[in-house]
Amino acid sequence: MRLRHRSEYRRAFPDCAVPQRGTRRHMKDRQSRTQPVATKQVCLSCSLPSGSGAVEAIAPRSPRASAVDGLRSIGRAHLRISPPLAPAGRAAALPAGLACARRVHSFSSVVMDVFSVCRDTRKQWPLRPGKEFRGPRVIHARLTGMRGMTDHLTIGERVAWYRRRRGMSQEVLAGLVGRTVDWLSKVENDRIDLDRLSVIKSLAVALDVALGDLLAEPSLLDWSPDSGDRTVPALRAAITDYRQLTPLAALAQAHEPPSLTELRSEIADVWHAYQASRYGLVVRRLPALLAEAHHAASAYQGDQHTQALSLLGQTYHAAATILVKVGETDLAWIAAERGLTYAQNSGDQIVVASLLRSVTHALLSNGRYDAAAQLTNDAAGLLQSDLSQAGPELLSVYGTLFLAGSMASARAEDRTTTQAFLKEAAESARRLGGDANHVWTAFGPTNVAIHQVATAIELGDVQVAIDLGPGLDTSALPIERRARHGIAVAQAFSLWNRTDEALEALLQAEHLAPEQIRHHYLSRQLVLSWIRRQKGKPSHRLSDLARRLRVT
Template sequence: MSPLLAADEPSNLPDLEILRAEVGSAWSAYQDTKYTRATRLIPGILADAQRAVRSYEGDAQLQAKALLAMAYQGAAMVLTKIGEADLAWMAADRGLGAAQESGDRVVTGSLFRSVAHCLLSNGRLTAARDLVTDSAGYLEDGLPDASPTYVSVYGTLFLVGAVAAARLDDRATVRAFLAEADAAAQRLGQDANHMWTAFGPTNAAIHRISAAMELGDVQVAADQGPRVDSSTLPLERRVRHTLEVARAYSAQNRTDEALALVLDAEELAPEQVRYHFISRHLVTAWVRQQKGKPSHQLAGVAQRLRIVG
């Protein structure tokens, strides 16, 4: 989080276009579930972005601040995935500060999403839900002439908020948030990945399944989840949806089907499955429920996730 910084010599100034590409590489590693690669990349990118902010002036400095914000957001997303909630909060908070200083409303909206994610991960559900409402209000006046990126950032806020509201058993807010997300997705017209949101009709549908599970509507999730075709989305989103369907099947005591989905997900994204709370919770529960020796498949995945019965 506080990398050693090189001297700010003119010959060593970061090129903003190269820095932009580096930030994109870190986000791509996150969406490809290559968390080890992302954690190797991000400290150096943060150092370059911090140096750029100190070294440039005027519009170039504002661009550097926006890139620093997005680098911090990438860090926060990865740290959340690997269970480093406190560090993730620090990264999101610093990123939001840089975003606000940049004056870029889209980047600021994106960092609001990251802060909401961190609040959600830390169990601060009411704060996460309310932040989404406030953040959406901040973005609303830019909607009439909004770009696809702006619409994506706006819409994806409601997906985070819907999960927070569902965990609070606030069904009215879940419905309202999902309706706003659906409207934004329909306005966008297709699945996209503007500013690494993976936002569109499919991601909205995925979050509808997640919200159903959080509300205890297992039958809805089990029926509708397998119908969602997530194949066009980044790997992180596809695997996350697979784990949600596995959770629904497990809740219906369809353990063999659920385990098969977890194993499929692990084959595609071993790092994501190793750290994700759903896969860890499911495998832990299955191991503890065994009356005899667990199956070879279950024992194998439990060992790889370092779960002891």
């Protein structure tokens, strides 16, 4: 039946203006040719900037379920009616508060954006149960603002989402990033993979969003026997505890402070857990460790106070490092900056240099590549005078600082600076004499080679990465370094369209460090792109990996 009057339209679309057209259609069931089982209502006055203007809804069997539960994205442009259809005589309707396509409403304590379906799809409606619609891209009901809910979306799909949200056309966004409309269209339709962070960052800047918004970060840290049920929120509460910044901190501690030896041992345990890629254990232990380190710094006097400040800086360094890994980039910056302050107050040169490296990584994770490269140069200038008589710890920290700077300059597409930083790091590794793990840096010739592979990928030199990466022996390094190199090798093979070898490399990395692979944006995007490329059913190994990474 047609919505003929204003009163009927307002009941169907209470938040919309006067309609241009409203329709109601019925789908015929196999058993009954007259059974009304699905409804389509069209509101053309609230069309999005893309020119689309219909809100689709399928009535599920259970009255408790949302009508949008019947819509599900499958592949690049599929629409499947997955739940059972409604009994005869029950009309499908949008849930309360989800009538207008232009507004964002709250439903069942979940924030939902209801997008419209392209007008071109209406002529192919209705569909029978189990059938698929293949046509223009359809974005149905998208849960946003919930960690883990958008892991199944590619970066290109997120670019399209934010472009429409900003009201941009493809022509405008392509012009802002210096690309063609055809390139952007292929990106949004997953026909081109966004494999370089420099390109992703330029899109984020043009869309005025954070880099993490396009990378689906921060990711949800899964509960595990190591983590328990207190993860990142507990660590955030510990870092943002106002009592640690005021004299009230001393009043909050009624017990004796930990001994410096005990505190040093606990910090070492956290770093060893990090290098073993046991993210849940690191996050669980850090809140209490931060409190103990603060207590020691406020309780001790003289030389012990100085040592306690140094240990407090190291604790914040560990917190910043793990927060970068799980995508909590803003909180990582706070931890790195605060740790650097405590390290400078301690006067410990090694810890200061180590925290400068942490700040560089925090800048990298926030997409501030030029600033990270500049900080590398500035920090190197501060340490230059002591290098002639530098010991293994200073050499390791100094060399690792240049490795971080090489990644920053590569992502800034500065090939000359990248090569200069790698050369400086290689010289420090030569002076060190071999692979080591001083100050938990895992620095040495092998780590330099790992960064040569990673920077080659960022600069688009895939052949260089293919030549160096697969044959590199990383068995002497900590698990975290080995797994990260495995992701880089998988990315290089994928860019060369050698998907089977890429999958094998990623599976080997997952065997070493499942938590690290689960929480790295690149591993999720690689698996998503491989599944989308499949013409038939994905292999069992790929499907199982996608399930473990929560991308399907």
